[in-house]
Amino acid sequence: MSAPSxxxxxxxxxxxxxxxxxxxxxxxxxxxADEIAAFARYKRFTTYDPYxxxxxxxxxxxxxDWRYFKAQAVAESSLRQDxxxxxxxxxxxxxxPRTFDEIQRKNPAIxxxxxxxxWNIAAGIWYDRQHFVVWAADRPLVERLKFTFGSYNAGRSxxxxxxxxxxxxxxxxTLWESVAGELSRVTGRRSQETVVYVARxxxxxxxxx
Numbered sequence: 001m002s003a004p005s006x007x008x009x010x011x012x013x014x015x016x017x018x019x020x021x022x023x024x025x026x027x028x029x030x031x032x033a034d035e036i037a038a039f040a041r042y043k044r045f046t047t048y049d050p051y052x053x054x055x056x057x058x059x060x061x062x063x064x065d066w067r068y069f070k071a072q073a074v075a076e077s078s079l080r081q082d083x084x085x086x087x088x089x090x091x092x093x094x095x096x097p098r099t100f101d102e103i104q105r106k107n108p109a110i111x112x113x114x115x116x117x118x119w120n121i122a123a124g125i126w127y128d129r130q131h132f133v134v135w136a137a138d139r140p141l142v143e144r145l146k147f148t149f150g151s152y153n154a155g156r157s158x159x160x161x162x163x164x165x166x167x168x169x170x171x172x173x174t175l176w177e178s179v180a181g182e183l184s185r186v187t188g189r190r191s192q193e194t195v196v197y198v199a200r201x202x203x204x205x206x207x208x209x
Contacts, residue, residue: 039207042074048092051121059129068145069125071204072152075197076124081117090114093124103127124152131156138174146176146198154187154194161186 049070056066070079076094077083089096091114095103100114103123110126112119128148134156135147151159165182166173173179176198183191 037207039074039204042070042079042204043208045079048073048079048117048121051118052125055122055125059125060132065205067208068201068205069121069128071201071208072128072149073121073124074204074208075200081115081120091120092117093120093127095120095123095127099123099127128152142202143174143176146202147179149198149201150176150180150183150194153197154183154190158183158186 049066052066052070052073056064056069073079073092077092079092081091083092083094084090085094087096090100095114097114100120100123103126104110107126110119110122114120114123131148131151132144134151135144139147147159159179162179162183162185163173165185166178169182171178171181180191180195180198183194187194
């Protein structure tokens with residue numbers, strides 16, 4: 001007996017979803033190859049490096065590679081404090097003012113204003129830490145960071161929902177690639193932005209070495 005047409009459509013959708021992330025990732029790597037190489041110039045932009053090192057050490061511990069967060073800031077704002085997104089995110093780490101206020105309530109040591117680079121960076125790295133501790137189980141460091149940055153971009157609840165979909169499909173939901181492949185079922189077309197964002201941070205980190 002042939003499968004109903006609706007089953008065939010869902011089967012095709014599942015195949016396309018699984019195939020989508022590697023294809024997009026490969027295309028984006030080719031598209032941004034020259035741009036990623038150009039990011040090496042940010043090694044010479046050291047104005048904010050003391051903040052990245054200070055708050056990486058404070059929130060992630062001694063010896064943690066602070067360049068991951070500098071790479072994240074390059075991806076977010078090109079290290080520009082004057083950047084404001086269409087939805088209102090502010091500064092080097094593109095922190096929403098409402099999120100900054102919430103961070104300050106939970107961590108009074110973060111003072112100042114979201115418009116000030118020091119506190120914007122501190123808040124962004126602290127916020128990364130809140131995601132990082134959630135993704136601790138059965139994941140190597142690189143995978144934890146991918147989930148952390150994905151959560152920063154798409155929201156942790158969206159990543160958790162995508163993880164549930166990955167589990168439902170019998171995938172290894174401790175791997176970012178598996179969960180990223182299901183993210184379009186949660187955030188739609190915006191999922192591509194998140195996948196590219198995470199990949200770009202790691203490429204920029206390589207450029208900063």
